[in-house]
Amino acid sequence: MRNKALAVPYVVWMAIFVIAPLVLIVAYAFTAKSGGVTLDNFSNMGQYLPAFQHSFVLAGAATLICILIGYPLAYFLSKESLMVRKVAMMLIMLPMWMNFLLRTYAWMSLLDDNGLINQALGSLGVFQWINGVFGTNISYIHMINTRGAIVLGMVYNFLPFMIMPVFSVIDKIDPKVIEAAQDLGADSVMVFRKVVFPLSLPGVLSGVTMVFIPAVSTFALSRLLGGGKTLLLGDLIEMQFLGNAYNPHLGSAIALVMMVIVLLCMAIMNRFGEGDEGVAVL
Secondary structure (H helix, E strand, O other), X not given: OHHHHHHHHHHHHHHHHHHHHHHHXXXXXXXXXXXXXXXXXXXXXXXXXXXXXXXXXXXXXXXXXXXXXXXXXHHHHHOOOHHHXXXXXXXXXXHHHOOHXXXXXXXXXXHOOOOHHHHHHHHOOHHHHHXXXXXXXXXXXXXXXXXXXXXXXXXXXXXXXXXXXXXXXHHOOOHHHHXXXXXXXXXXXXXXXXXXXXXXXXXXXXXXXXXXXXHHOOOHHHHHOOOOOOOOHHHHHHHHHHOOOOOHHHHHHHHHHHHHHHXXXXXXXXXXXXXXXXXXXX
């Protein structure tokens, strides 16, 4: 009875801040401004299919890049000494101590046509060399207000969420398992392909979930780094609740559909992750 009593505050917290908002979203999604039950909010979403496409494509690209960068980094960190790990983890997590918007504004100053990156390239004579080789007349590289800048912002902000779970899983792999594979004649490449990678898949799947979900619903990055040229789901939902086209019913319907799609993606990834705890046959 005492344990149940201790759980009451957590149940109340979840009911107020998790269950109640979900109930409100569902109620708004299936009702009209007049108060009647309707499905028009979902049927009107067809005009916003490009926003769904852009959101999932850019979030998928950012997630893939995070895997390509985060997995090797996590793997090599697991082989380093304890001191190197501590310093590396501190440097990885250090940007997360800053406000999300401040980090984004910093990238805006870096990627601007007259930003620090273009100034550095100009000082090094890169543009002069390009103009001499290709006969062009460029003085900067346009990076801001592009989809590439949005993906870069996603990767920068969410990369730690890929590194941490992958590193945690790889670090816990029993060295005796690797030694056994080596004793059976497996070289370094085969040990990684047949032992380390299969055992690290749960961490990869956790990282994919932790990166993809916030990336697909972001809105500040697309507005600040993309210049508002690419409409993402986060922007679309914000417009329905805070913009001139105030329509919380449509915004709730879009949010509900997005949640269902994300949950389906998570279920599929968890399904693929089943049975990955074992080591593949050498």
